[in-house]
Amino acid sequence: MTRPETFTQESLGWVPWLEPVAREDLTAEQHEALQDDFRRASPYFRLLARDPQALRARTLTDLDIFFNTEGGAGRAERERAATATSRTNGCIYCASVHSAAATRESGRREDVQRLLDEGVGAELGSPAWDAIAHAADALARIPLDFGPADVQRLRETGLSDAEIVDVINSAAFFNWANRLMLTLGEPEVPTRRSKRS
Amino acid sequence: MTTDFDVIDHLAGEHENGDGHIARLRSLRPQARENAQRSYEALLEPQDERSVPIREWYAVAAHVARLHGPGPAADLYLEDLHDEDPELAARIAAGERTGQERLDAALAHAELLVLRPRDAEPAHLRALEAAGWDADGIITLSQLVSFVTFQLRIAHGLRVLAATPATETTEELR
Numbered sequence: 001m002t003r004p005e006t007f008t009q010e011s012l013g014w015v016p017w018l019e020p021v022a023r024e025d026l027t028a029e030q031h032e033a034l035q036d037d038f039r040r041a042s043p044y045f046r047l048l049a050r051d052p053q054a055l056r057a058r059t060l061t062d063l064d065i066f067f068n069t070e071g072g073a074g075r076a077e078r079e080r081a082a083t084a085t086s087r088t089n090g091c092i093y094c095a096s097v098h099s100a101a102a103t104r105e106s107g108r109r110e111d112v113q114r115l116l117d118e119g120v121g122a123e124l125g126s127p128a129w130d131a132i133a134h135a136a137d138a139l140a141r142i143p144l145d146f147g148p149a150d151v152q153r154l155r156e157t158g159l160s161d162a163e164i165v166d167v168i169n170s171a172a173f174f175n176w177a178n179r180l181m182l183t184l185g186e187p188e189v190p191t192r193r194s195k196r197s
Numbered sequence: 198m199t200t201d202f203d204v205i206d207h208l209a210g211e212h213e214n215g216d217g218h219i220a221r222l223r224s225l226r227p228q229a230r231e232n233a234q235r236s237y238e239a240l241l242e243p244q245d246e247r248s249v250p251i252r253e254w255y256a257v258a259a260h261v262a263r264l265h266g267p268g269p270a271a272d273l274y275l276e277d278l279h280d281e282d283p284e285l286a287a288r289i290a291a292g293e294r295t296g297q298e299r300l301d302a303a304l305a306h307a308e309l310l311v312l313r314p315r316d317a318e319p320a321h322l323r324a325l326e327a328a329g330w331d332a333d334g335i336i337t338l339s340q341l342v343s344f345v346t347f348q349l350r351i352a353h354g355l356r357v358l359a360a361t362p363a364t365e366t367t368e369e370l371r
Contacts, residue, residue, distance in 0.1 A: 061236060142266075180343050
């Protein structure tokens with residue numbers, strides 16, 4: 001198995017350190033908690049299925065925070081926040097998934113890559129993206145470092161309060177996701193690519 | 198038990214000084230709001246019997262909140278714990294270990310997740326197993342700790358947003 005050494009937008013695998021529930025052993029409750037076949041195929045989500053109530057509530061929270069765009073921030077801005085949080089927390093796997101999504105939603109691959117390479121202090125091509133990355137980073141720190149100046153900065157780049165709530169939600173959610181992915185398993189470079197390099 | 202009480206609104210101070218502005222913005226994501234609350238209930242107000250008693254889950258939640266510093270979440274979880282076990286609450290409030298092997302292992306694991314999750318290794322899960330945690334329990338424990346780090350951040354972010362009135366310049370931009 002090859003562990004990725006640096007942050008990347010290329011897709012990675014994830015190997016659990018505890019046994020996931022086997023697909024054929026899923027109870028009706030676990031099956032329902034997993035929501036869709038993408039999650040049913042994933043070792044990570046089948047591991048979380050060991051607590052189906054917690055998984056179900058978590059997935060529904062996730063979907064609304066990231067995909068309900070009514071009256072708020074765009075998809076790219078949310079993926080950007082998720083990437084910045086993952087970069088600060090050191091979750092290479094989460095950063096790969098959400099940086100790729102940020103690129104897909106925005107077309108700004110190089111700006112996204114600069115965040116991965118240089119961290120949240122990098123200039124990301126627009127004041128709004130810089131402010132979102134900075135806010136996500138501040139909210140990841142302990143003690144929590146997100147303050148009035150972060151709100152002002154987000155507002156000055158044109159974000160409405162509804163959009164700022166989406167940034168807060170997205171960044172906060174990845175503090176949850178990063179901790180699960182970092183402590184229940186580890187990322188791996190797919191065999192195909194590790195042989196190529 | 199499901200009531201109208203929403204923990205994140207409570208922690209964000211919506212009921213102390215809010216004019217409802219933030220709650221209204223939050224309500225644009227009704228499914229997220231409802232399921233953040235469901236997550237809290239699934240993890241901290243479980244309806245079915247668990248092998249680990251509720252006071253241990255409250256102790257872990259209180260410890261996670263305390264690691265972020267004093268505030269409404271630490272108060273809330275310490276009060277919940279105090280109702281179950283005053284002596285244990287005093288220990289957690291003092292940042293002490295409890296002398297109970299399973300709980301102390303959970304508190305140590307919570308510190309890893311909160312403060313340095315990128316340092317996690319398989320050995321940390323094996324240590325939990327050696328202290329009496331099975332795989333299902335480790336998942337619930339990991340969800341609880343990680344959920345509370347999320348809950349604290351949403352509440353903090355909303356509180357700061359509510360306390361930072363828009364200036365004229367920023368109003369114009371909106």
